[in-house]
Amino acid sequence: xxxxxxxxxxxxxxxxxxxxxxxxxxxxxxxxxxxxxxxxxxxxxxxxxxxxxxxxxxxxxxxxxxxxxxxxxxxxxxxxxxxxxxxxxxxxxxxxxxxxxxxxxxxxxx
Amino acid sequence: xxxxxxxxxxxxxxxxxxxxxxxxxxxxxxxxxxxxxxxxxxxxxxxxxxxxxxxxxxxxxxxxxxxxxxxxxxxxxxxxxxxxxxxxxxxxxxxxxxxxxxxxxxxxxxxxxxxxxxxxxxxxxxxxxxxxxxxxxxxxxxxxxxxxxxxxxxxxxxxxxxxxxxxxxxxxxxxxxxxxxxxxxxxxxxxxxxxxxxxxxxxxxxxxxxxxxxxxxxxxxxxxxxxxxxxxxxxxxxxxxxxxxxxxxxxxxxxxxxxxxxxxxxxxxxxxxxxxxxxxxxxxxxxxxxxxxxxxxxxxxxxxxxxxxxxxxxxxxxxxxxxxxxxxxxxxxxxxxxxxxxxxxxxxxxxxxxxxxxxxxxxxxxxxxxxxxxxxxxxxxxxxxxxxxxxxxxxxxxxxxxxxxxxxxxxxxxxxxxxxxxxxxxxxxxxxxxxxxxxxxxxxxxxxxxxxxxxxxxxxxxxxxxxxxxxxxxxxxxxxxxxxxxxxxxxxxxxxxxxxxxxxxxxxxxxxxxxxxxxxxxxxxxxxxxxxxxxxxxxxxxxxxxxxxxxxxxxxxxxxxxxxxxxxxxxxxxxxxxxxxxxxxxxxxxxxxxxxxxxxxxxxxxxxxxxxxxxxxxxxxxxxxxxxxxxxxxxxxxxxxxxxxxxxxxxxxxxxxxxxxxxxxxxxxxxxxxxxxxxxxxxxxxxxxxxxxxxxxxxxxxxxxxxxxxxxxxxxxxxxxxxxxxxxxxxxxxxxxxxxxxxxxxxxxxxxxxxxxxxxxxxxxxxxxxxxxxxxxxxxxxxxxxxxxxxxxxxxxxxxxxxxxxxxxxxxxxxxxxxxxxxxxxxxxxxxxxxxxxxxxxxxxxxxxxxxxxxxxxxxxxxxxxxxxxxxxxx
Numbered sequence: 013x014x015x016x017x018x019x020x021x022x023x024x025x026x027x028x029x030x031x032x033x034x035x036x037x038x039x040x041x042x043x044x045x046x047x048x049x050x051x052x053x054x055x056x057x058x059x060x061x062x063x064x065x066x067x068x069x070x071x072x073x074x075x076x077x078x079x080x081x082x083x084x085x086x087x088x089x090x091x092x093x094x095x096x097x098x099x100x101x102x103x104x105x106x107x108x109x110x111x112x113x114x115x116x117x118x119x120x121x122x
Numbered sequence: 123x124x125x126x127x128x129x130x131x132x133x134x135x136x137x138x139x140x141x142x143x144x145x146x147x148x149x150x151x152x153x154x155x156x157x158x159x160x161x162x163x164x165x166x167x168x169x170x171x172x173x174x175x176x177x178x179x180x181x182x183x184x185x186x187x188x189x190x191x192x193x194x195x196x197x198x199x200x201x202x203x204x205x206x207x208x209x210x211x212x213x214x215x216x217x218x219x220x221x222x223x224x225x226x227x228x229x230x231x232x233x234x235x236x237x238x239x240x241x242x243x244x245x246x247x248x249x250x251x252x253x254x255x256x257x258x259x260x261x262x263x264x265x266x267x268x269x270x271x272x273x274x275x276x277x278x279x280x281x282x283x284x285x286x287x288x289x290x291x292x293x294x295x296x297x298x299x300x301x302x303x304x305x306x307x308x309x310x311x312x313x314x315x316x317x318x319x320x321x322x323x324x325x326x327x328x329x330x331x332x333x334x335x336x337x338x339x340x341x342x343x344x345x346x347x348x349x350x351x352x353x354x355x356x357x358x359x360x361x362x363x364x365x366x367x368x369x370x371x372x373x374x375x376x377x378x379x380x381x382x383x384x385x386x387x388x389x390x391x392x393x394x395x396x397x398x399x400x401x402x403x404x405x406x407x408x409x410x411x412x413x414x415x416x417x418x419x420x421x422x423x424x425x426x427x428x429x430x431x432x433x434x435x436x437x438x439x440x441x442x443x444x445x446x447x448x449x450x451x452x453x454x455x456x457x458x459x460x461x462x463x464x465x466x467x468x469x470x471x472x473x474x475x476x477x478x479x480x481x482x483x484x485x486x487x488x489x490x491x492x493x494x495x496x497x498x499x500x501x502x503x504x505x506x507x508x509x510x511x512x513x514x515x516x517x518x519x520x521x522x523x524x525x526x527x528x529x530x531x532x533x534x535x536x537x538x539x540x541x542x543x544x545x546x547x548x549x550x551x552x553x554x555x556x557x558x559x560x561x562x563x564x565x566x567x568x569x570x571x572x573x574x575x576x577x578x579x580x581x582x583x584x585x586x587x588x589x590x591x592x593x594x595x596x597x598x599x600x601x602x603x604x605x606x607x608x609x610x611x612x613x614x615x616x617x618x619x620x621x622x623x624x625x626x627x628x629x630x631x632x633x634x635x636x637x638x639x640x641x642x643x644x645x646x647x648x649x650x651x652x653x654x655x656x657x658x659x660x661x662x663x664x665x666x667x668x669x670x671x672x673x674x675x676x677x678x679x680x681x682x683x684x685x686x687x688x689x690x691x692x693x694x695x696x697x698x699x700x701x702x703x704x705x706x707x708x709x710x711x712x713x714x715x716x717x718x719x720x721x722x723x724x725x726x727x728x729x730x731x732x733x734x735x736x737x738x739x740x741x742x743x744x745x746x747x748x749x750x751x752x753x754x755x756x757x758x759x760x761x762x763x764x765x766x767x768x769x770x771x772x773x774x775x776x777x778x779x780x781x782x783x784x785x786x787x788x789x790x791x792x793x794x795x796x797x798x799x800x801x802x803x804x805x806x807x808x809x810x811x812x813x814x815x816x817x818x819x820x821x822x823x824x825x826x827x828x829x830x831x832x833x834x835x836x837x838x839x840x841x842x843x844x845x846x847x848x849x850x851x852x853x854x855x856x857x858x859x860x861x862x863x864x865x866x867x868x869x870x871x872x873x874x875x876x877x878x879x880x881x882x883x884x885x886x887x888x889x890x891x892x893x894x895x896x897x898x899x900x901x902x903x904x905x906x907x908x909x910x911x912x913x914x915x916x917x918x919x920x921x922x923x924x925x926x927x928x929x930x931x932x933x934x935x936x937x938x939x940x941x942x943x944x945x946x947x948x949x950x951x952x953x954x955x956x957x958x959x960x961x962x963x964x965x966x967x968x969x970x971x972x973x974x975x976x977x978x979x980x981x982x983x984x985x986x987x988x989x990x991x992x993x994x995x996x997x
Contacts, residue, residue, distance in 0.1 A: 063142065
């Protein structure tokens, strides 16, 4: 289904969530993306992306208890679901297959 | 201090539409801002914050605008529009089947109308407060015998005086005496007179419109005579002229000055009020003759008042009965409610049954009509309508029917309210006039909607389960049939409800006929009565006048006998007097109804002499005092017999019993004869006014004629004015009218219950007829097949009518059980008929069974005429 596909920004967000493990909340995702992509990332885009991921069932979110650090506010932490990880793996396999088809042009099997 | 993001941006974020988890977002953006401000400076942080807010706005809107936005629940506006559509659709459908709609509306109108009318009466009597200030503080106080909680006695005057001093619980406490006077302003007229103590008007919180109230000085013996008149009286005699205050009021026996005029909303019964001036007779603690009304102090409960007042009453009571002397304090409104409640309850129950029958009828109608809509509904379901939408649509239709019927019913109730009030056997308090106010209308509306839901829910629920394929596939020619079990249940319910109503009516009819047939002990046919009182209120004048008048009346052509008495059987009220045997001083005095008669009374009434002699012309003042006793009194006092010749002490008189006459139903037709004593008027003492003056005792003439008693009326009136003594003549009536008056309550109850029973019966018959004919029309094809296969007429009747007959039988059985259980509620209305009277109820069941059977048979017979060829060609 079309909506089950992963957009590019969604893919990056999902990867950031996996990288951040247990610390993946909105601001952390945005910081992580800015750090690795070297371009400004708007919070609005991050939120929209996270929400879409959640709706598609690729991530789950939960509110943490207040930490006491920096105002001690509760944070919404995102975690990739099994489906989310599968989708990432599918995307990666697809890309690697594509790259292989570039590096070993047609007829390479022969 | 931590820097804060710019205010405008924060507001912008707070106003961003379609943002989920807004507080969390705001918190995180705040965190980010603080982090950046610390790292890159405030300006950079502000710039980034602004950009972020903007991006949140944009992304949220873009997200929402995408093809898969979260589905919003329908807005109120959309829902109302849908509702409006449904309403318009429902009205269109109702207009498409005007006959069905009219029958449904009429049925509901009958049910709701009857309920609304009864509710408006109940509302006035039970719920609407009296038109006085803070009516819940007004109480009637009476004494009672604690052994019989329903007893109510008026209070002795010393007790009244002691009570009224207790200002810790009562604001004002007043008593009054009731009487009458002859007004001679124009044509003499007798009016009711109240003689209240001071504070009487204050209890009700009423002040005179003009003039003043009574003062303590007015109550003193020898004070200038004064009067206060009611608003209606003032209008009638003084044309509403305020100058009437200060003018003399011409009564036959006094000419008091008018000192006050009451406002129009003080509608208690009396026309004229005079100050209560008590002679010596009031001082006795034993003479319990003063009713008491009081206004409790604000915040004082009835129990608190009782705790203070009851010991006082006990202390002043006769030591012998001190132990069982109690008192009753009733809210003013409760007094009327207490008498009205049983009647209202039965009427409300009966009209509720009528309404239920109406609802069952309309439910059947909706089913039958709904069954033919199976295809339409299947179509709508297949086009995507959810079950909720279908149920909503159908319920709206039935509610609109209910409201239309209810409106028609409320209108009918409004138009006929006066007639219904007149027919209801309640003496409504003058202060509570039933009207169609907002509350009554709200009741009618609520009832209508409840009906709509009641008769609409079941069909709606069933139809919403319509199976798509068969309903669409059959080309719409065979409608989803009304399930037989359901239509039979409806018939059974209807019959059961109706049987209860018809049984109630049947019991009342038997009671009424028993009441009219009861042995009254006298013969009313051919007897006319009249009350005549000379205006000059002196004992000697009265005695002379009645002797003279009787002589004149006896000389009239056609008169067979004429006599007189201070009251006559079933006439105006009478009271008991205590009498003790003169020859046995130890015996307790016992109550007996004493009537003073002039010779000719027994002959005119045809009260039979059982032993001894009647009162005759020998019994004059100066001869030994004699009396005639009725059989009940003789049996009660002298069980061993030998009443003749015994002597009784009544007051200061010693009276010898010279005769025994038959028992008479004097109080009312339904009451057992009371012990009665008839004295000679010529030997009885003169009347005494409250102020101690000697006055004449008014008598009523009873005249037996050979012809029509009514025709004798004018001649009697003429003779009453021809003696040379001006007199007031009133209530010239045949005795039959008094009897009719005595049976009035039973007759009205009977009429109402018979009407409601007939209404219920009619509705039920329509229902049975309608449902059976519908069933037959649905089974035309099946019947055709059966006939083609050789079924006889009998087989067909059994197939078609059997179900209806079984339903009717079941309904009658269930109805009988309910009837035996429910008729107890009218046991107090019945006379010489038990609530479970098998003859009445059996007759009702038989009538209902036959009528319902006929209603089912007529359409079933149509099944016999089904032509198999025709029926099968339809397919």
